[in-house]
Amino acid sequence: MLATKSNSYTFQKGGIWYFSRRVPTDLWRHYRTGRIAYSLRTKSIRDARVRAMNDAAKLDRHWHILRISSDDLPGKHLLADAVQEPQAETSIDDHSFKAAVVVYLRLKGNDRPPTFEAAVKRSCGYLIDCCGMKDLHDYLRSDATQFRDYLFAKGLNGSSVARIFGTVRAVINLAISEFGLSIINPFTNVYFDQSQGVKKRIPVKPEDIEKVQEECYKADDEKRWLIALVADTGIRLGEGAGLLRSDFVEQDGILCVNIRPHSWRSLKTLSSERLVPLVGSSKWAAERILAQSTDSRFAFPNYNDGKRTNANSASAALNKWLKSKIGQGYTIHSFRHSMRDRLRAVECPSEIIDQIGGWLTHGVGNSYGKGYPEAVLLKFMNKIASIDPV
Structure with missing residues (x-):
């Protein structure tokens, strides 16, 4: 039975x-x-x-x-051989968009996850569907504006259009340099409203943060450890989901999480690599993870297979749970927005906020030195720490 x-x-x-x-x-x-x-x-x-x-x-x-990788991807039939054989050599006289993609993947695709190649393929496929496969000399400004209107007509929002344009622009810029062409990239400086169709993420209210943390303490399982870790650090979900147990370290007697790149999970920017002191629910989550008796080296083994961190799966599961607890409008990424507001509320200097969140701080001087010591970061993190586990 x-x-x-x-x-x-x-x-x-x-x-x-x-x-x-x-x-x-x-x-x-x-x-x-x-x-x-x-x-x-x-x-x-x-x-x-x-x-x-x-x-x-x-x-x-x-x-x-x-x-x-579906056969239904736009323009894939025209790019298939280029994408499947990124190491293939192209003719010295071949200045086609297909040749540009081959060169881009060969030079930029090393040690990148499968999603990188897929994103390049998808973005370039959209251009081929809209304007056709052409020699780079033959793309005009009118193609760029037509491409912009085509993407919006497909229902994509402004941030998605910006991302696709950025990929196409990068492919062509690299090819122009590599091929030694004396042409101007027509996909540069194309105007469009990047806010069109984009929903503004709402920071989680302080009372809702505390409610979520209370629920995490009650459930006390892997999913809730990840939420609790994000709630009082503001780290990106992918950064947290891809952590090793050994990424929780003591620095000058302070328990911290070491956000660093791994082969299964890269970081968004160079400034994303950082040490973040743990307080409140994030410290509780780290202690619960380290207390487990397990053969896995991963802090969150359900979202890692050793080759890739499945942040999409984590996002879907955690967002669904969040909605059941604090309603619609919030996602796990909302805690990152909340962290910046919480640090502002305790008059934390913007440079320290950027260091905690892994945001890029502009200015030449900010690239000098190692940044603020963990003890200084902890001082402000302690000021925003929410409820402790009961």
């Missing part, structure tokens, strides 16, 4: 736990069946849950890659 349980993706049969998950309808063509099911080879519900969540995260990653 089949016995199903409430925990996700598992069912029990004959005392053995099995994994079961439906294949999304848009990916059916990649499978011979509409459901993936197999034995987890354990009678332990605890082991089954861990294995099932790890396998579900791997599937999410694989399905994400399948989707962004």
